Amino acid sequence: MPESxxxxxxxxxxxxxxxxxxxxVLRGVDLTVHRGEVVALLGANGSGKSTAVRxxxxxxxxxxxxxxxxGTPLRRFRQWARVGYVPxxxxxxxxxxxxxxxxxxxxxxxxxxxxxxxxxxxxAVDRAIELVGLTDxxxxxVNALSGGQHQRVLIARALASEPEVLIMxxxxxxxxxxxxxxxxxxxxxxxxxxxxxxxxxHELGALEPLIDRAIVLRDGCVMHxxxxxxxxxQHALPGHDHVHPHAASExxxxxxxx
Amino acid sequence: MLExxxxxxxxRALIAAxxxxxxxxxxxxxxxxxxxxxxxxxIGHVAMTGVGLGxxxxxxxxWMATLVAVAxxxxxxxxxxYGRTRGDIALAMLFYGGMAxxxxxxNLSDTGSNANLTSFLFGSLSTVSEEDVTAIVVLAAxxxxxxxxxxxxxxxxxxxxEFARVTGLPVRVLNLLxxxxxxxxxxxxxxxxxLLLVSALMVVPVAAAQQISKSFKVTFVLAVVIGTxxxxxxxxxxxxxxxxxxxxxxxxxxxxxxxxxxLATPLARRRARGSMREAERCTLEVPAARRAKxxxxx
Numbered sequence: 172m173p174e175s176x177x178x179x180x181x182x183x184x185x186x187x188x189x190x191x192x193x194x195x196v197l198r199g200v201d202l203t204v205h206r207g208e209v210v211a212l213l214g215a216n217g218s219g220k221s222t223a224v225r226x227x228x229x230x231x232x233x234x235x236x237x238x239x240x241x242g243t244p245l246r247r248f249r250q251w252a253r254v255g256y257v258p259x260x261x262x263x264x265x266x267x268x269x270x271x272x273x274x275x276x277x278x279x280x281x282x283x284x285x286x287x288x289x290x291x292x293x294x295a296v297d298r299a300i301e302l303v304g305l306t307d308x309x310x311x312x313v314n315a316l317s318g319g320q321h322q323r324v325l326i327a328r329a330l331a332s333e334p335e336v337l338i339m340x341x342x343x344x345x346x347x348x349x350x351x352x353x354x355x356x357x358x359x360x361x362x363x364x365x366x367x368x369x370x371x372x373h374e375l376g377a378l379e380p381l382i383d384r385a386i387v388l389r390d391g392c393v394m395h396x397x398x399x400x401x402x403x404x405q406h407a408l409p410g411h412d413h414v415h416p417h418a419a420s421e422x423x424x425x426x427x428x429x
Numbered sequence: 430m431l432e433x434x435x436x437x438x439x440x441r442a443l444i445a446a447x448x449x450x451x452x453x454x455x456x457x458x459x460x461x462x463x464x465x466x467x468x469x470x471x472i473g474h475v476a477m478t479g480v481g482l483g484x485x486x487x488x489x490x491x492w493m494a495t496l497v498a499v500a501x502x503x504x505x506x507x508x509x510x511y512g513r514t515r516g517d518i519a520l521a522m523l524f525y526g527g528m529a530x531x532x533x534x535x536n537l538s539d540t541g542s543n544a545n546l547t548s549f550l551f552g553s554l555s556t557v558s559e560e561d562v563t564a565i566v567v568l569a570a571x572x573x574x575x576x577x578x579x580x581x582x583x584x585x586x587x588x589x590x591e592f593a594r595v596t597g598l599p600v601r602v603l604n605l606l607x608x609x610x611x612x613x614x615x616x617x618x619x620x621x622x623x624l625l626l627v628s629a630l631m632v633v634p635v636a637a638a639q640q641i642s643k644s645f646k647v648t649f650v651l652a653v654v655i656g657t658x659x660x661x662x663x664x665x666x667x668x669x670x671x672x673x674x675x676x677x678x679x680x681x682x683x684x685x686x687x688x689x690x691x692l693a694t695p696l697a698r699r700r701a702r703g704s705m706r707e708a709e710r711c712t713l714e715v716p717a718a719r720r721a722k723x724x725x726x727x
Contacts, residue, residue, distance in 0.1 A: 228595050229594075229595075230591055230594065230595070249597060251595060251596055251597030252596075252597075254595065256592060256595040258589070258591055258592055265462045265463070265587065265588045265589075266461045266462045266463065266464050266466070267458055267461055267462040267635065267639055267645055267648055268639050268642055268643055268644060268645065268648055269584070269588065269644060269645045270643060270644040270645070273584065273644060273645050273646070274588065276581065277581065277584060277585035277588060277589075277592070277593070277596070278592075278596070280581060280582060280585050280593070280596045280598055281595075281596035281597050281598075283581075284597070284598070285579070285582060285598075288581070310643070310644070311643060312643040312644070315643075328592070332596070
């Protein structure tokens, strides 16, 4: 990794512990992401990878340890426009119809805050929609989109603030192949433009060539922190529990026939 | 011809009706968006205690109801933050306690009577006083200012609360503002539609509008138009026919919902067919395939 002009890492998590009820979910996790790096957080279901990423942005309270964003302790961090967050896609949309443009525009609020959006803000929103290839559908309702298209909307929403770091929770979950390609291309462009990325993945898949480093979690502890193991997917991970949410629509790859 | 405009009580009732038609769907759309459609109903119950206090202390019931409803909505929002596990029980206590307290207080007061109680529960045109109109205008201005002025922020918070927090918006303050604005709207609408039917006017016009709209903006505008149309029509109807205004307005709103749903079904089908033609049909030509218009000799 080439050293950047600013010495402090973009994301720095030290000795993080967190509990869900009485169960420890993170048990002393160290996680560092430097400027320009693409880091994948891998692990089986329940390994704590989603909790780790959500505590980085302050959505899960830590019981111990520290988190710093751009060198500022999370508690005092206010420059949220520098962070683009893509949550795990939920099936439940809002109770009222909204267009792609309306949803993506809310990503720009980290810059406009309580003020009115100007021309630059509207252009940034248009650009973000274009980056995920949905310009011709910008006025369509998000309820009419497929899972993959919906995920592209969420990524456009994160890109609308022109962030320096993208934090994504399972961006490829339930995404069709065509959308996976578009997502990989979008991400490649962002990385080429100097963006830093931390993403939770079920398996490396289409994004594998982009990943600089992989951190593997197991039972809330870091098992591996280094180059992504080649062709390592979910199946090679320790503790993989063989839960396939899409088992019904996918042929089961047993390794015997394929 | 517009004879209903002559009596002063009708002028006051119509002003109140228009303001209710605008404000109730304007805040209701955010409640529907965050799937809290019945919140207005709960606040309506709590406001009852305010009305009772107003009678007991011989002050204006609208202002007293506003105070109590706002306090109740803040408590509801606090329950939502902290009391995850037994939240619904706590809300039930609040709602029915508010209702029972109101009925009790009205009975204890000298000026309150059962007729008064009914007028607050179901709305009444003849009882809208000049003082009420002043209060309603001031409160409605606040509701419009919040729901229109902060529409981008409230949309984001209601659409995806976690994402809104990560954009650095003051999500707790905005949530509290939605709750307080909903409480204020309840008291704006109380005189015309009544506390028990307030919530319907927050929800039904929004539900009707979203049958035929694709965007939040259009849903908002359409819901306000429908809201205003049904409150005006209902108020005028109850002037000529001796029917309660609140019930008339709500039934008209449900009628609008049914009509728009009936209109929207073929529209949605056509849209679905259009997008299917683009995306899902096979575009490969099968060379030897016979087409429908081919002249086939048997």
